[in-house]
Amino acid sequence: MLIYILMLIIVLAAIAYVCWNYLNIMKMDEGTENMIDLAATIRSGARTFVKTEFKTVAVVVVILAIILSLFIEKTAGLTFIIGALMSSFVCIMGMRSATYANVRTANKARETKSIGETVKVALCGGSISGLAVQAFGMLGLILLLLIWGVDHESVGGGFLTKIQGVNASLMRISTYSLGCSLVAMFNRVAGGNYTKAADISSDILAKLRHDMPEDDSRVPNVIADFIGDNVNDIAGNCSDLLESFVATMAASIMIAVSIFNDPAFPIAEGYYNAMTRFPILLAGLGLLGCLLGLGYAQFKKMSDNPSKELDLATWISAGITVVLGFFAALIMFAGKGSVAELKNAGFKLGFISPWICAVLGIASGVLIGIITEYYTSTDYKPTKELAEMATEGEAFVITKGDAIGSRSCLIPILLIGIALFVSGLVCGTYGIAIAALGMLAFVGATVSIDAFGPIADNAGGIAEACHLDPDVRVITDKLDAVGNTTAAIGKGFAIGSAAFATVSLIVAYVENCNFGDLSKIALDFADYVVVAGGIIGGALVEYFSAMLTDNTIESAKLMADEGDKQLTPEVLAGEKTPDYNRMIELAAKQALKKMLVPSVLAMVIPVIGGFLFGVDFVGGLLIGATIVAIPRAIFMGNSGGAFDNAKKYIESGALEGHGKGSAAHKAAVTGDTVGDTRKDVVGVALDIFIKTMSTVANTLVSVFRNITLIR
């Protein structure tokens, strides 16, 4: 109890800091009338979209909550709703603050002409999203634990049915996570479609069809594009990372319960309590680290090197998490029982074991970020080579980009593999979950830095669209460049953490399968059921990718054609404003139309698979989907990032003789457009696809065990 309450205090402190930042942002000046108008349009467009989206989401949430409470566990409907609410609230808050911060960032650049001051505004906006993700993710879970606790024997049941082996405690935790997952799924799928349909269509109109600069205010799709950044890169990203964070905490607790319940390896009640509470403690101390790291960046005098300042904030957050994590392990595990009992729990190196896992998770998170930067930044060989390849035409650019994407999978996955291997070696299955949680324990900082990107991007867009001074644009461009790199790193981190989260969910799934008196399962790949599940799981990832890709190009085509109609000679001459709202509505309509099927797919597949072919089949599905989705997501993110930056490299004039408008530039634009769908639609949705499937499976595993039609 004491730990929960202490952590609750940290959470509330973080929420207070978030609110204070929010008010600070609100107080700032929005700038010229033009800027105020544009910002208002962006804000209202984003709000309208999210409001409409959440109406659909609410219906789905309520229906599922009723089903959960009726059939699975009475309280599960409620915890499911709490999860969905937390996630929705964070999204809305992140998006609102970003749509306030973007114009104020532009204005600060206009007023002060200082990079440092401008960075502070964007970072202040970003930190609202980041800290909210971690604070609200914890808030719901702590409340749930304070009210109901974690009882390893708690047997539950729905209002209508009583299913053998349902543990109400675990069911509450996993439905809480499921609520977060559901919102994230809808957000990512709809947001991806929205933002890329708008972005690709305005690129086509501006660069290919009418030879205008990017973000030109004559292009009717351009405001929808600004909105899209907030919808996907802020709201989508917040809910995605919140989901990963909550899922890993949930998985750690579920695994702890299963370990305690294994009669073959008895452990003391003291260890049980420590193991179920340590995840919350670690996450809370990580939040404290983020508060300090971000607070430091915000209160110190900021230099003109934003990259360095942002890195420093991350390092401080991660460093504090590492140091405090050690004391957390010491306090929780040292001397609470015999060494033999710790060994029974899988701790090979005594109380320090979970801390080692957490550090491994943190280290691999940071390293994956660095590798991602290597493969996608114009400072390094791969992207430079890609830009040079553009001189050979479109086909070579695409093929080279494919090769870069594929090649970039190896080291991040090796890092994850090594971290998993060592964690398992040092601390058993619990260690795997703690490593995942370690990676996510400073998620507040990473999301803050990540959210900096779209805010800076939007600020630049506003500066361009409102024809601000060129030296303002120089500042926002600098921020945008930094933001691009942080976004790429953020994607790497999101994928890495999703991979980790999913693996720990799969481990929890297997442990859950064995809960109670039912026979143990092993996800044995020599078993035909598991093999069949595995390869089908892999195919589903490809199918899901195909659906999202097709939907995006369909919407983009529609929007480009519609936008073209509005580019009348008067609009082109700048004598008339195009009908931005028409395009904003179209983007939203398309995104919402295309949202339901892919999102529901991820939820329905494990359910059907489980009822038809049982737990082993679903286990195979999860593994197959995860093993395929991890490299695919990295491929999509990094090839997309490299394409994007190779184009920017050429535009910056770094490739002698092949500047803007050259054949090489056209080829690079093609690459960028191909990469847009990959990195911002498919790649980011794949994480949430595997996490959602796993969370659904974890929730329903006790049902499948009892009811399986075939086999």
Add this chain to the structure above:
Amino acid sequence: MLIYILMLIIVLAAIAYVCWNYLNIMKMDEGTENMIDLAATIRSGARTFVKTEFKTVAVVVVILAIILSLFIEKTAGLTFIIGALMSSFVCIMGMRSATYANVRTANKARETKSIGETVKVALCGGSISGLAVQAFGMLGLILLLLIWGVDHESVGGGFLTKIQGVNASLMRISTYSLGCSLVAMFNRVAGGNYTKAADISSDILAKLRHDMPEDDSRVPNVIADFIGDNVNDIAGNCSDLLESFVATMAASIMIAVSIFNDPAFPIAEGYYNAMTRFPILLAGLGLLGCLLGLGYAQFKKMSDNPSKELDLATWISAGITVVLGFFAALIMFAGKGSVAELKNAGFKLGFISPWICAVLGIASGVLIGIITEYYTSTDYKPTKELAEMATEGEAFVITKGDAIGSRSCLIPILLIGIALFVSGLVCGTYGIAIAALGMLAFVGATVSIDAFGPIADNAGGIAEACHLDPDVRVITDKLDAVGNTTAAIGKGFAIGSAAFATVSLIVAYVENCNFGDLSKIALDFADYVVVAGGIIGGALVEYFSAMLTDNTIESAKLMADEGDKQLTPEVLAGEKTPDYNRMIELAAKQALKKMLVPSVLAMVIPVIGGFLFGVDFVGGLLIGATIVAIPRAIFMGNSGGAFDNAKKYIESGALEGHGKGSAAHKAAVTGDTVGDTRKDVVGVALDIFIKTMSTVANTLVSVFRNITLIR
């Protein structure tokens, strides 16, 4: 014994038929002097390349054979060499016959102006490859079984070491398969690089840089392109399918031995004999079916609808295999012991069980072919839509092609999954291997039809390059179109059968792990070692793809630049022949230079992984690699096929207002170039990558069990 001898007779009959066909082809007229010269150049280029390649291969084979004999099992070096020899011999024979048949096909069209007669020549050439694959694959194995038999207790050892749990019988079978695998690996990697570097570079020169028709004889790279078709699509394909075929026979026998050795489920010696011999019987009867099917096509009067005729040959072969397979199961398994014992072996439905599995394999093989055709032929929606998307420019074509590739994975993999599931349900692990073998039991027919494609393609190229009558070109174009479809189907079949073969190899691997008195392993995905192996295995597939892709575009760029230098004004005016040999040498040099690293990678990874982290880790690697490689290979094959045919669709004028030379056509050419590397280099190499890794692991599993450094 009797069964082996009977099957040997069928094999010898097939070889006799192959020789007779070979002589028949040789006797035919080669046509005009121009044609004779060109054919001789192609032939000598192909021979030189293969000769040089096989010199390197021979060195590797001898070194490995020595290691195997010294350390693993005395006789294993010999059987390894036999496998490599069989595979090499089939490649050389296939390639020689194809390089004789291509010019004769062109000449037959010139002389007779009859489609039916021309098809017969190409099919006769193709059937040499196809029947040789099946006959020689069986020949080596039958000889090996006749000499040494399959002893379930046979304990072996190398000249220098004696490793616990090595079964000499199984080691011979698996090293035989490994020999085939090694040759296939080198062939695919080198062949892919050769053919696509030549193809892409001549496309760039002809279509993009100098606006000439494809296959124009002024392009210096064009002869290298013709050679490439033989090197990759004939030699590479033959060794690939031979490998799959041998590996599934080997896996079936290995699994049968393990089942017999499991003391928990005793079965009679009679069943053991039946289970080890049934695979050979099924394969032999399949070969008989192919002989009859292909013979029928060759001796009947051929209509002018080649598609129908080729389909009929496949159907006859498959049909006979199904019917005879039933009697094989009846003879081998009916009444050889008690029903309970059959149940112990996993046969749930009595003697008919393995037959059901074989039929499932055959049916899914045929269905996968049909699905592949749907996604890649211009007769159906996907490719038509792709062609229409070309009007929107390069980026949309690529993105749409990506979506088609990803979407096309689902149904083939579902089919494989269902076949695996039902086979496992009906006939246990043995059933999975038999289903795989069923799919490959009429491999002679599928390879024959597949080899028809490159022969027809080459014939068309020769007709174009030698400026034959336009009505000759009409005939060869028709054959080429049919050949394109059969090639796409063949790729689908190759991938499907590789997937099946690999799964049965993994099952055999697990069974092999448990051979002897050592503790049982289960490839449990809740185990951190297996998980780490799994995700790393997936990443390796991406890395392997990246290496091959990079190598190909590097070689293609080099060849395009070199070719461009030779396109002097005189050559362009047709006053001087370009230096074809310079390009042929360059293609060969590049291919051989780029061959070693990727090929060796596939062999070395499981070895290093096994010694460092043990059998579970390697098991994880195999599963991860397989689950990722199956959809990736389908994606590569089908997106590439769809790109190719979308381009052809536009060239045929089917897209109104967007003919040859239009912007849409340029976009489609870009797609085709991107697809070239995918379908002919990466996709086809991925099958062999996973098969080689699995075969290596199977060979060395008994060593890993005894020596593992970490863990």
